[in-house]
Amino acid sequence: MRRLRGEGPWAWLAAGSVALSLLLLVALLALLAGRGLAHFWPGELVQIELDDGSRFAARPGREERSAEGVERLYHTGNREWLGTPWRWIEVARIVEQRRPAELVIVERRRWGDFIGRVAGLEEDGVALDIDDEAARWTTLDERLGRLAQLREARDALRQQAVMPRVRALAAEQDVASRARLEDELAAANAEVLALQARMARDRVVLESVTGERLALPLEEVLALQRPNAMSLPAKLGAWGERAWRFLSEGPRAANTAGGVWPAIFGTVLLVLLMSLLVAPFGVLAAIYLNEIAHQGRLTRLVRISVRNLAGVPSIVYGVFGLGVFVYGIGGSLDEWFFSEQLPSPTFGTGGLLWASLTLALLTLPVVIVATEEGLARIPDHQREGALALGATRLETLRRVVVPMALPAMLTGMILAVARAAGEVAPLMLVGVAKLAPQVALDGEFPFLHLERKFMHLGYHIFDVGFHSGDVEAALPLVYATALLLVMVILVLNLTAIFLRHHLKARHGALPR
Amino acid sequence: MLAQPDTPAANASRDAVIDIDPGASCLEIQGLSLAYAGTPALSDLTLRVPRHRVTAFIGPSGCGKSTLLRALNRLHDLNETVSRRGAIRLEGQEIHAPEVAVAELRRRVGMVFQTPNPFPMSIYENVAFGLRLQGGLRKRQRDEVVEWALRSAALWDEVKERLGASAWSLSGGQQQRLVIARTLAVKPEVLLLDEPASALDPISTLKIEELIRSLKSQLTLVLVTHNMQQAARVSDYTAFLHGGELVEYAPTDALFTNPRLVRTENYITGRMA
């Protein structure tokens, strides 16, 4: 403050602009964090009686003021009976509002949330005779635990016994071993089925506040909460668990529920591949332009063109990628190497490889410009020092010039990552998918499947926000995903910045 | 006198140019002219540099001192705009002859620049840089050479505890001595110093000057300096250049106490910038 005094209006204007930018940034993050993170909080459930005598249980949401009065949005769940899980209610019509501790919200595999009471438990279709409320909850928890164990066992069996045999069968020619494999596969499948039969044993009987009943197989339950009976630590735990599931699971219900793990994975993998592709090209091009090429008119022209390429709209790169990479190169690759699979394309359609190549092209100018600036900053006497000791130009480059320009190269990579991670438009042309639960990296040879389509956080936001049927359910997901995208970019950038700092710390600042 | 074309103008100035016995000379420059993109920077320079002596080049800014020094280890090779005429001989061997490898020449004729330019690596690696380029040394031998070079550059005691530290963590004066050590490590015959102390404080300057005097027994030194006292203190011979020409060349004592030409006198007494 004191420093600004007496500097005149310009200093204040400049400081004000900085403050405003920071404020906007903080506001953006706060909005995303507030809306996005609140989505996972196990908010209280209420049971409401209206002036016409009707009742329902729901989780209250936002309010809107209109000429008629205040309206509040309720998440009622129970889509199979109510048609829609959302309901606007005029607050004035509410006669009674209670918070019974036994109200549950059940996240189901199908039909969205259920809100109501647990009326009982069934085992093989026979109702269990438990009167005590507390005992019923412990039994339910036990059985959910058992189910989780069974599910784990089944998934492991699928991974370790079924899938390898299916793959082996596809490759095996010999009749005898085929027969043996088929037998083994049948046995493994029978085991899986047996496990699944055991998983189907339990059902929970649910009852809505208006009396509709439903016997839900426990298998269909993704999460079951009694928010009104939860203490604060329990709520925090439930919040963490839901947030974790959001991060670690795949999407469900046309992307309006479930998690975004494939999208996170796709985004990070895409950016890493892009970096791997763009770094050597950009750096070599910059070295050629700055250190090797004759500094004539042609070099200047190339340099200006490269700088201008940085300003080309990203969708144009998308079109280029589609035309050249996907149809051109991909189409030819399919004809040469994957002709037995035609007409269904392998590389002749959008995929991870083409998308990362397109992004690499998009960020190439940034890397070249940043690297060139770094190279130009190295004083000539540094190069001459090496030459004067008898080093060749190549040795000088490798041992003196490149190490000194490394921080600038990393700056270029930081800018490239920042630009690439946020791009959506070109990806829509070259391989992003609405739903691609299979991530591109797995245990199956060749492990990294560059031809696969992938999910992307940016595109996920677009898809969930604009193409989903249930806008009210989608909105918090949009905020949460946007927050996540910002975080992912931040982490990628911080990694690069940390790396650069580390390099700089090793040799101190560049002497001037 | 040397064998050279006898033009009256050349004779007039060459009265002030002493002749070094060819047997005692290390570098011989003959009729050297050099131009940057057609603009002459050196014109028809002829002199001999005595072996195992310190020869100082003085002259106003822009008179071509650095240009001359850089010509001596062929640093101009990289600049396509430079055109050159005349001969430079190192121990009788023309340095531009096709059979001379430029890397080998530069190893024999080391150069230290005005601004310290240590490489982005550890102190040890800086000194070992030239050795590694040549290859063929075991680690033990390399360690010995590095220590010898650092001792010769009067830096060993200051850095022996932290040879692995970044060279950029040294002070300016230490960096300059490190650069000298780095050059000494490849055992050059000639050491070219282009204003090596101009960026340094008085104490570092003194150290460098002591160093120059002590190195004289091992190699031939050529020093460019703007500082008359420095030239007087450390050099055995001094050459005064002006406008790309060699004006006067004499033993240092003689040149400073009894200059032959008015132009030289004006310069050393400070009447000409």
Ligand SMILES: Nc1ncnc2c1ncn2[C@@H]1O[C@H](COP(=O)(O)OP(=O)(O)OP(=O)(O)O)[C@@H](O)[C@H]1O
């Ligand atoms: N790379 C270059 N390209 C074009 N002209 C140059 C170049 N280097 C030097 N010159 C010119 O050549 C002349 C001699 O320069 P030089 O650097 O040799 O002077 P100097 O005696 O070392 O001066 P100073 O004492 O200031 O270092 C100057 O007129 C300078 O402008």
Ligand SMILES: [Mg+2]
């Ligand atoms: Mg100079």
